[in-house]
Every structure is written in C-alpha cells, then in structure tokens.
Amino acid sequence: MEHIKKKYEVVIVGGGLSGLCAAIASAREGAATALIHNRPVLGGNASSEIRMHICGADNHGHRANARETGILEEILLENRKRNPQNSYSVFDTILWEKAKFQEGLDLYLNTHMTDVVANEDKIEAVVAEQITTEKNFQIKGDIFIDATGDGTLAYLSGADYVVGRESRDTFNEPHAPEKGDNCTMGNTLLFKTIDMGHPVPFEKPFWANTYTEEDLNGREHGNSGFNYWWIELGGDELDVISDGEVIRDELLKAVYGVWDHIKNAGDHGAENYALDWVGFLPGKRESRRIIGDYILNEGDLANNTQFEDAVAYGGWPMDMHAVGGLRTRIEPTEYINVPDVYQIPYRSLYSKNITNLMIAGRAISTSHMAFGSTRVMGTCSVVGQAAGTAAAMAAKRGCYPKEIINNIKELQLKLLRDDAYIPGVVNNNPNNKARSAKITCSSYEESCECYNVTNGIARTVHNTFNCWISKPLDGKVQWIELSFDSPISADSIEIKFDSNLSKQLMLSMFKNGLEGQEKGIPKELVKDYEVNFMFKDNVVRTISISDNYLRFRKHELDNLKFDKVRINISRTNGDERARIFEISIF
Structure with missing residues (x-):
C-alpha cells in the first residue's frame, strides 16, 4: 500500500x-483545503445513495422568504438549470463538479x-485509506x-460530546422528557415506486416483516408515491x-414488509405500482453532538434569542421522532413549531476542548x-458555510477557531457578502x-425603491421588501444607476437578484416533495442584463x-476607475418586473 503525506x-x-459547503467556503476564502469523504458520491442524505430531500x-x-441562500442556493439553482428531470445521479455529478473544480480544494x-x-488538545493529522486505490494518507x-x-x-x-436526550430541567426545556436518557432518533431506508400502467403482483420475501393496519396506525401509507420517512429503527x-x-x-x-402490506393487504391504490429503487444506506438523524462554548437549546429557538456571534440560522420545527420508531404504535413524530427563524451562534460551531476543531452539520x-x-x-x-469561512480565517491568521470570536463582525460581513443570511x-x-453612491x-x-439595494438586507423580511422592483418591463429596458461625487476604483461589482x-x-423523488414547486428557474430572477461603467459620461x-x-x-473589475455604473435589465425568467436586492462594489 502506498503511503502519502499531505x-x-x-x-x-x-x-x-454541510461538509461540501464548508469546503467550498474555505477554499474561496483562500485557504488550501481538503475534503475527505468515505463514499463515492457527495451529498450525504441528499445523495443518490439515500435520496432525502433538503x-x-x-x-x-x-x-x-426563509429559504437558505449562499452556497446551497448556488448549488440548487445549478441543479434547476441542468437537472429538470430530478435525477439524483445528475445531482451527484453537480455536487462532484462543485468540489472537483473549485480552486484551492x-x-x-x-x-x-x-x-x-x-x-493533547490539538489535532495534528488524520489518517485515511482510499479504498479504490489502496492508498494510505496522513493528512x-x-x-x-x-x-x-x-x-x-x-x-x-477526544472532544467532549453528548448522546441522547437531556432532562427537562437541564436547560429548562418544556418539551424535553422529565428524565434524561441515551435515546436518539433512528435511521431510515427510503424507497421509490413506479406506476407500470398495468397490474403488477408482489410476492413478499420470506425474510420480510408482516404489518397490519393497526401496526401502521398514524403512518400515512395510502399513496405509494409518498415519502415513508417513518420507516425508522434504532436509537x-x-x-x-x-x-x-x-x-x-x-x-x-x-x-419490504410495508410494501407487502400496501400491495396485498387491502386497497391502497397500488395495484399498478412496483418497487423501482430501495436504498441500502440508511439515512441517519442523530448520534453524537459535540460540546462547544455554547449549547443552543429549546428556549433559544422558542424565544428567538439574539446572539452577538450569530453566523447562521434555522427555522424548521423541532421535529422530535418517537423513540423506537416503527416498533411503536404512537405518532412517529411531534412537530413543535418555532415562531420565526432563529440565530445560531458561532460558539456552537467549535469544540470546547479541542483547540483546532470546528463542527459542521448535525453534530x-x-x-x-x-x-x-x-x-x-x-x-x-448554512452552518457549513459559516464554519468553512471561519476556519479559513483562523488558518490565515494562525489562530484557533475560538479566537475568531474577537473578529466576529468581520466573519459576519464575509458571510453576508457571500450571500449567506444572518437574521438581524x-x-x-x-x-x-456602493453605500456612498447616489x-x-x-x-x-x-x-x-431603488435605494433598497444598499440597505444591507438582501431578502424580504416579514413585511419589508428590501428590494428594488421596477415597473413592468413591457418590452422596455428598466435600469438602476449608481453615481459618485468623485471617481472610484474597484475590483468587483456584486449583485444579488x-x-x-x-x-x-x-x-425530491417523492410526490409530496414536489407538490407546489414551480418547474424551471425562478421566474423572478433577472435573465438578461448589461452593466455599463462610465467615466466622465464615457462608457x-x-x-x-x-x-x-x-x-x-x-x-471582476481589476481596479477599474469610474464615476457611474448603470445596470440595464431587458429580460427576466418570466416575471414582468426587474428585481435586485443588493448591489455592492469593492
């Protein structure tokens, strides 16, 4: 076996x-970055191996107005452009391309x-084996x-971590169990069916389970095209x-037991349906959680705690799955809604006791x-993008992630510039x-109004639009112009549509995941535009x-000198008005 040091x-x-977004963010921030993954495809639960929607x-x-922006938005818009057929294999390729051709990664x-x-309290290297090449790496x-x-x-x-459920009084969480335990949410195997257009029989394998309607009580299974996330075990x-x-x-x-019940135990509308794909890599929900300098808790989500070191956000309900999953006959999950999007602090993104270790993703x-x-x-x-950006900052400064808290405003501004969103x-x-322009x-x-493009908020928040929206195009060009009292020199102009x-x-491969989605590129996105830079009225x-x-x-502008810039918009992807959230000039 070949031994290689990097x-x-x-x-x-x-x-x-999360790891992919962290790696791209780190590399784009100028750090020499490695992304190590033990599967043949990227994406984790969103890959073709598991096929869970995001x-x-x-x-x-x-x-x-709560969808995540930044690197994830870039990936999903790329997928919309190139994968209208909703192929998970094509999505694998798009994720691979994003990593493989990212400079510095x-x-x-x-x-x-x-x-x-x-x-002691510092990681020096990881040792890894590439199973396809019989190479051993020390990185x-x-x-x-x-x-x-x-x-x-x-x-x-040797990082400090926890597993399981805290008791109600640990963090004063009203929905936590009265007593703590080591129970976690379980794993799920997804499957997909196809309508063959004619009756298709199904013979249950000898090893498959048998389920009754009572066994599946509270678990919707009447339509074979739906996402049976509740086939969950472990924890x-x-x-x-x-x-x-x-x-x-x-x-x-x-x-296979659930499918047998759907096919052979009563009318579930599946006479013409056959299994098309069954996963062999379970999707995981929960295992270890790493302890940082702050432990985000239910009260923070419910009360929308404001953190000076906020770097990311969430908004999905507290989606608490039943211990035992399919083995129980109780409701498979309890959705506890959060009132608004909430902040995630930077102190939750690094290890409390391993000095050069950061955490991204669910841990x-x-x-x-x-x-x-x-x-x-x-x-x-979005947590991954924040972690990757901060890691690159720490590496460039020769400091530990914890010390970046002293430069938290700089980190926040980097993330916002890269189209991440931090509520508040x-x-x-x-x-x-651009902030000094007329x-x-x-x-x-x-x-x-047009001045919204420099108000520093690049999305609609509650009832405030924060966007320049023109009158209808009607075949005409709509424009927005920034002029300066004296000439400026700039290296880039950055636009958020x-x-x-x-x-x-x-x-998504599921009917309920695709319902309500508009096909194609979002119609509100500007499609054709021209940016003219002028100096003394000359382009x-x-x-x-x-x-x-x-x-x-x-x-990129390469230190271009100008005193006026006009953006002419001639066409959108279907909307009748031109729309821009933010214009920045650096």
Missing part, C-alpha cells in the same frame, strides 16, 4: 452538504478516516472541521452507530430539543463603495450577461 490549512472530514428554515415553503472520495493523530492540517454527522473526528480526537436498544449493520438489515425487512453544539430543528440539511448547509445582522460593510432608477413599485425565497427549490467597460439563472453574481 498538508493543508483546512481539512474537512465528511462530504455531506429541508430547511422555509418548512417546505410554509415560512415565507482537493477532493478525496472513497477515502475513509481510520485514525486521528492528536497531541495534516491547521484547522479541522468534523462534518461526519456522527462526530467521528471529534470522538477520535433505543439498537445504537445507530455500533449497531448500524443490524439496523440496516431490520430496515430492509421493514421496507453542532445543541441540546436534543434544539437538534430536532438544526439537524435538517438546509440548516446544516445588517450588511453595513464599510468597504462597500442611486436612481427608471421606475419603481411602492415600497420597493431575487430568486423568490418563499418557493421550494429542493430536489469604459460593459459587461453583458444572457441566460442568467443564479441569484448571486460577482463580476
């Missing part, structure tokens, strides 16, 4: 959506971490990010990590109750030259963009 500034273990703060579109697929080299790093989901890197390094006497293979086998028995520092909300992939993705935090970046436009709708953050973009540069499908566009 050295990076930031090393991320785990290539789910839930987030918008709560399946029920919370207006080295991707290690099929590479399983087998050991951690740690020196050193300055900052490490655990995005394994199970907190495996943290566990092996009670079966540990979701150490008993993972046993749980997988039991889940297979359950899947961040929360109570079990808060975890019921933060664990979903949309939230994990305004993008008042002093380096943004702003005019061809037209605007009431409450959607409207992609309708109240609508779902997620990939010195023009940038013309056709067929845009992204919300966030950054155009």
Whole structure:
C-alpha cells in the first residue's frame, strides 16, 4: 500500500452538504483545503445513495422568504438549470463538479478516516485509506472541521460530546422528557415506486416483516408515491452507530414488509405500482453532538434569542421522532413549531476542548430539543458555510477557531457578502463603495425603491421588501444607476437578484416533495442584463450577461476607475418586473 503525506490549512472530514459547503467556503476564502469523504458520491442524505430531500428554515415553503441562500442556493439553482428531470445521479455529478473544480480544494472520495493523530488538545493529522486505490494518507492540517454527522473526528480526537436526550430541567426545556436518557432518533431506508400502467403482483420475501393496519396506525401509507420517512429503527436498544449493520438489515425487512402490506393487504391504490429503487444506506438523524462554548437549546429557538456571534440560522420545527420508531404504535413524530427563524451562534460551531476543531452539520453544539430543528440539511448547509469561512480565517491568521470570536463582525460581513443570511445582522460593510453612491432608477413599485439595494438586507423580511422592483418591463429596458461625487476604483461589482425565497427549490423523488414547486428557474430572477461603467459620461467597460439563472453574481473589475455604473435589465425568467436586492462594489 502506498503511503502519502499531505498538508493543508483546512481539512474537512465528511462530504455531506454541510461538509461540501464548508469546503467550498474555505477554499474561496483562500485557504488550501481538503475534503475527505468515505463514499463515492457527495451529498450525504441528499445523495443518490439515500435520496432525502433538503429541508430547511422555509418548512417546505410554509415560512415565507426563509429559504437558505449562499452556497446551497448556488448549488440548487445549478441543479434547476441542468437537472429538470430530478435525477439524483445528475445531482451527484453537480455536487462532484462543485468540489472537483473549485480552486484551492482537493477532493478525496472513497477515502475513509481510520485514525486521528492528536497531541493533547490539538489535532495534528488524520489518517485515511482510499479504498479504490489502496492508498494510505496522513493528512495534516491547521484547522479541522468534523462534518461526519456522527462526530467521528471529534470522538477520535477526544472532544467532549453528548448522546441522547437531556432532562427537562437541564436547560429548562418544556418539551424535553422529565428524565434524561441515551435515546436518539433512528435511521431510515427510503424507497421509490413506479406506476407500470398495468397490474403488477408482489410476492413478499420470506425474510420480510408482516404489518397490519393497526401496526401502521398514524403512518400515512395510502399513496405509494409518498415519502415513508417513518420507516425508522434504532436509537433505543439498537445504537445507530455500533449497531448500524443490524439496523440496516431490520430496515430492509421493514421496507419490504410495508410494501407487502400496501400491495396485498387491502386497497391502497397500488395495484399498478412496483418497487423501482430501495436504498441500502440508511439515512441517519442523530448520534453524537459535540460540546462547544455554547449549547443552543429549546428556549433559544422558542424565544428567538439574539446572539452577538450569530453566523447562521434555522427555522424548521423541532421535529422530535418517537423513540423506537416503527416498533411503536404512537405518532412517529411531534412537530413543535418555532415562531420565526432563529440565530445560531458561532460558539456552537467549535469544540470546547479541542483547540483546532470546528463542527459542521448535525453534530453542532445543541441540546436534543434544539437538534430536532438544526439537524435538517438546509440548516446544516448554512452552518457549513459559516464554519468553512471561519476556519479559513483562523488558518490565515494562525489562530484557533475560538479566537475568531474577537473578529466576529468581520466573519459576519464575509458571510453576508457571500450571500449567506444572518437574521438581524445588517450588511453595513464599510468597504462597500456602493453605500456612498447616489442611486436612481427608471421606475419603481411602492415600497420597493431603488435605494433598497444598499440597505444591507438582501431578502424580504416579514413585511419589508428590501428590494428594488421596477415597473413592468413591457418590452422596455428598466435600469438602476449608481453615481459618485468623485471617481472610484474597484475590483468587483456584486449583485444579488431575487430568486423568490418563499418557493421550494429542493430536489425530491417523492410526490409530496414536489407538490407546489414551480418547474424551471425562478421566474423572478433577472435573465438578461448589461452593466455599463462610465467615466466622465464615457462608457469604459460593459459587461453583458444572457441566460442568467443564479441569484448571486460577482463580476471582476481589476481596479477599474469610474464615476457611474448603470445596470440595464431587458429580460427576466418570466416575471414582468426587474428585481435586485443588493448591489455592492469593492
């Protein structure tokens, strides 16, 4: 076996959506970054191996203007453009492309971490084996990010962690159990069916379970195209990590037993349906949670606690699954709604006792109750972007992640500039030259004036639009112009368009996941636009963009000198008005 040594500034273990977003953010921030993943495809629970749709703060579109932006939005809009057929294999390829061709990022697929080299309170390296090449790697790093989901890197390094449910009085959480225990949520195997157009028989395998209608009480199973997330086992006497293979086998028995019940035990509308795909890699919900300098809890979500070190947000309900899952006959989950989107503090994103370890994804520092909300992939993705950005900052400064708290405003402004969202935090970046401009436009709708593009909030919040919205195009060009009292020089202009953050973009293989979604690119997005830079009324540069499908566009200017810039918008992806949330010039 070939032994290879590598050295990076930031090393991320785990290539789910959170780890991927962390790796991209770190590399874009200029840090030499490695992403190590022990599967052949990226995406974790959202990959073709598991095929769970990406839930987030918008709560399946029920919370207006709450969809996650930043790197996740970029990925999902790319998927909308190139994968209208909703193929999970194509989505795998899009995720691979994002990592493989990101400058400054080295991707290690099929590479399983087998050991951690740690020196007291600091990680020196991880040891990993690439099973497809028989190569053994020792990968050193300055900052490490655990995005394994199970907190495996943290566990092996000696980080403090917890498993299970805290008692009600631990954090004064009204919905927590009276007594704490080691129980976690279980694992699920998903499956997909296909309408064959004619009756299709099904013969239950000898090893499959048998279920009655009473067994499945409270678990909707009348329509074979729906997402049976409630086929869930483990987390009670079966540990979701150490008993993972046993749980997988039991889940297979359950899947085929449920399908037998649907096909052969009464009329469930499935006469013409056949199994098309059954997963073999269970999707995990909960295992270890790593202890940081702050443990986010139910009260923070319910009361919308404001944190000075907020770097991400959530909004999914506290989705608390029944202990034992399918083995019980009680409701499979309890949804405890949170009143609004809530902040996630930076202090929950790094280990309390391992100095150079950060956490991304579902293993961040929360109570079990808060975890019921933060664990979903949309939230994990924005947490990953925050962790990756902070890790790169720490690596560049030669400091530990904990010390970045002293530069939290800088971190927040970096995230906002990169189209992340932090509720209650305004993008008042002093380096943004657009903030000093005089702003005019061809037209605007009431409450959607042109000066909104520099107010520092790049989405609609409650009843405040924060967007320039023009009058109808009607075949004409609508424009917005920024002029300066004296010439400026700039390296980039950055524009955040409207992609309708109240609508779902997620990939799903299930009928209930796709219902209500509009096909194609969000119609509100600007499609064709031109940016003209002027100096003393002469055009010195023009940038013309056709067929845009992204919300966030950054155009390099190479120290261009100008005193006026006008953005002409001639076409959208279907909406009758031009819309821009933010214009920044650096």
